[in-house]
Amino acid sequence: MTFKQKTYRYYVQLVQDRIDVFRDMIVALTEDSKNDAKGSAGDKHETALSMMHLEQEKLNTKLKEVITQKAILDKIDPCKIAQTIILGSLVKANGIYLYMSLALPKINIDGVNVIALSPQSPLGNKLMGNVAGFTFEINGTTYLIEEIL
Numbered sequence: 001m002t003f004k005q006k007t008y009r010y011y012v013q014l015v016q017d018r019i020d021v022f023r024d025m026i027v028a029l030t031e032d033s034k035n036d037a038k039g040s041a042g043d044k045h046e047t048a049l050s051m052m053h054l055e056q057e058k059l060n061t062k063l064k065e066v067i068t069q070k071a072i073l074d075k076i077d078p079c080k081i082a083q084t085i086i087l088g089s090l091v092k093a094n095g096i097y098l099y100m101s102l103a104l105p106k107i108n109i110d111g112v113n114v115i116a117l118s119p120q121s122p123l124g125n126k127l128m129g130n131v132a133g134f135t136f137e138i139n140g141t142t143y144l145i146e147e148i149l
Helices: 003-039 043-074 122-127
Strands: 090-093 096-100 104-109 112-117 135-138 141-148
Touching: 003 043, 003 090, 003 096, 003 104, 003 112, 096 122, 112 122, 122 135, 122 141
Parallel strands: 096 112
Antiparallel strands: 090 096, 090 141, 104 112, 135 141
16 A cells, blocks of 8 residues: 555544544434433423533534545545646655645654645645646745655
């Protein structure tokens, strides 16, 4: 498995883990509200159910966001190598590995740090469509695209 494929798999697993956590939290809240409904009465009961419902709505919103992220990752072919930077490219610029996908946490693969960038970010936007050897500047820092994996 290539470095790029390992990076892709790690990010897919990261997003899938988030989906699983949110789903588990929603199920737990649903169970809690069912159990609370059996043993409570009065205003306290209504307030508790309202709070649980609001929390469940927040979790559902976050779950939808993460499912959307998963859908974007699912569009990426980790085996595809392009001459220009596209969604799914792993780019080495200034000695830093940048994975063009989504804004996700920095990870470490085989002792190498990788930063996931959204193509809509300022740096991602400058990278998209360019080739190895291209130089550009952002916020006073000059970047050189060394390699596209």
